[in-house]
Amino acid sequence: MESFIQNLFAERIGGKNYGKDNKIYKFEKIKRAKREAMEKNPGISLIDFGVGEPDEKAFDVVIAALKKEADDPANRGYSDNGIVEFKAAAVDYMKKVYGVTGLNPETEVIHAIGSKSALAMMPSAFINPGDVALMTVPGYPVFGTHTSWYGGEVYNLPLKKENGFLPDLTGIPGDILKRAKVLVLNYPNNPTGAVADESFYREVIEFARRNSIVVVVDAAYAALVYGGKPFSFLSIPGAKDVGVEIHSLSKAFNMTGWRMAFVVGNELVVRAFADVKDNYDSGQFKAVQKAGAAALQNPDITDKINVKYERRLKKLVALLQRLGFEVEMPGGTFYLYVKIPRGVKGGRRFETAEEFSQFLIKEMLISTVPWDDVEPNVRFSATFEASGIDDEERIMKEVETRLAEYTFEF
Ligand SMILES: Cc1ncc(COP(=O)(O)O)c(C=O)c1O
Structure with missing residues (x-):
């Protein structure tokens, strides 16, 4: 006999038919x-x-930091919205690697337990039923999945080779633009490997201002670039007024399993994200955050x-x-x-x-x-x-x- 539980599943995961889809x-x-x-x-x-994901483990300096910090009783408890050491390291890293200055470690940066979690939580700060998230395809779908779960809608912006795998922001229908609240971008891009240049991001800032849309840049691969320097959306004047960037230690530091990332940029977005996050998790283990700080201090x-x-x-x-x-x-x-x-x-x-x-x-x-x-x-x-x-x-x-x-x- 089928379990009564089968009839209780939410529609977002298939409702009564959950698990029966073949x-x-x-x-x-x-x-x-x-x-x-x-x-x-x-x-x-x-x-x-x-x-x-990377085929090698984290570097010795990071592993050594984790070993030391894991042993320190001061690191044992909940870390809630994160420790200052990691926030300060993230701010220094943004300056050293991306030339982004003037970030306030108290209000403009917050850690996350991986950028996947950050992307999963961010929609709950913005998406009401009927709201639209603009997302590039092909791409990493997590923000869109949660947008749909909140009753929102995903509008796909196709990435084509002829456009350098950048979305065309000029062809979005008016009705969609009116309901759009968030534009999610990911450069360097998974899967196309494309990078976005400064002129594209200037267009993005202008677009966001004109249409009152928050920009979320998924920067999981930002430091992995060839033939150029790592580039941050936040290095462009005005970027901080319209959005945030999500950086991850997973790929750039061989730390996928460690679950460390940070959201950085617009203070209001960071604050709302922190309030949401506070209802999802109690922060990453402080020893992992300190090891993460050690990684960020060693961008080489x-x-x-x-x-x-x-x-x-x-x-x-x-x-x-x-x-x-x-x-x-x-x-x-x-x-x-x-x-x-x-x-x-x-x-x-x-x-x-x-x-x-x-x-x-x-x-x-x-x-x-x-x-x-x-x-x-x-x-x-x-x-x-x-x-x-x-x-x-x-x-x-x-x-x-x-x-x-x-x-x-x-
Ligand atoms: C584009 C993109 N964003 C985010 C992530 C998630 O990375 P993290 O390990 O920080 O959760 C990945 C992982 O594959 C990715 O490809």
């Missing part, structure tokens, strides 16, 4: 295809470009991490170009967003990125993440596992050999 979602499809390919080809290693950690990603991305770009793919070095992140081929010579056609990604897994044990939201592309991540440069070279050669078995048509 649609298989993207990441589950990838997981199943990987399992099947490995079972069929026990002697061949699977090369995984699908992982969205990111420089070291970047050397590896840049080297790997360059190799991947060159390799894919040799095989005929249209691909360029991304401006930032550790992702490469690759337009799929139309098919293979004398064989299969690919209509969607999902089909191509399944083909790569099943035929050559190469795993990527497909994106079909706007233009069919697969995402390769430079965070694949390799023990040292020689091993990395070996993996690259192996990837090229496997891909070269087919002639792709574009």
Whole structure:
């Protein structure tokens, strides 16, 4: 007999039908295809470009700080909305790395237990039923999920190659603009690897002012840039009047599991976020915050991490170009967003990125993440596992050999 609990679920997770939907979602499809390919080809290693997090642990200086601070009884309790040491370190970091000055550590910065949590909580400060959040696609959907859960609506702004993967803010219908309260941006962008420049952000500030819209910049990859300097939205005059930026220690400091991020910028937004957050969690463990401060005091950690990603991305770009793919070095992140081929010579056609990604897994044990939201592309991540440069070279050669078995048509 079915449990009475089945009838109690909220509509936002499927209501009475919760758990009965047999649609298989993207990441589950990838997981199943990987399992099947490995079972069929026990002697061949699977090369995984699908992982969205660093392949190495945090740096020693950060781990040492955690060990020391974890032992200190003063760090034991709830930290509520955060400790001053972390806030001060975040303000210094913004100045040192992004040239953002004049931030008040008391009122304009607050920690979060990862930027995912910050993005999940922020809608409750702004979204009433019927309100709109403007969000870029393809992208990280968390802010949008919670917007819908609050009865709001998500309006998608497609990111296309022809526009440098920047959204077109001029084509949004008037009715949507009237109801829009928040614009969520993410640069350097997951999955496209695109970066936003100063002129785009100036346009964003103007747009936000004109339409009374709060800007939330998800800066999870802000420090991972190639061929340029890390750039903050907040370094532009007027940015602080319209919004906030969310920085994460996950990718830039190899600290995904540690759950440390911070929201910085507009005082009113930070205050509202703090009030909301206070009703969700009681703050990250103070020892983790202090270790996070140690990371922020050592931004050269990111420089070291970047050397590896840049080297790997360059190799991947060159390799894919040799095989005929249209691909360029991304401006930032550790992702490469690759337009799929139309098919293979004398064989299969690919209509969607999902089909191509399944083909790569099943035929050559190469795993990527497909994106079909706007233009069919697969995402390769430079965070694949390799023990040292020689091993990395070996993996690259192996990837090229496997891909070269087919002639792709574009
Ligand atoms: C664009 C984007 N924003 C936010 C996050 C979440 O990062 P965090 O570990 O800080 O929660 C990710 C993680 O993959 C991401 O890709």
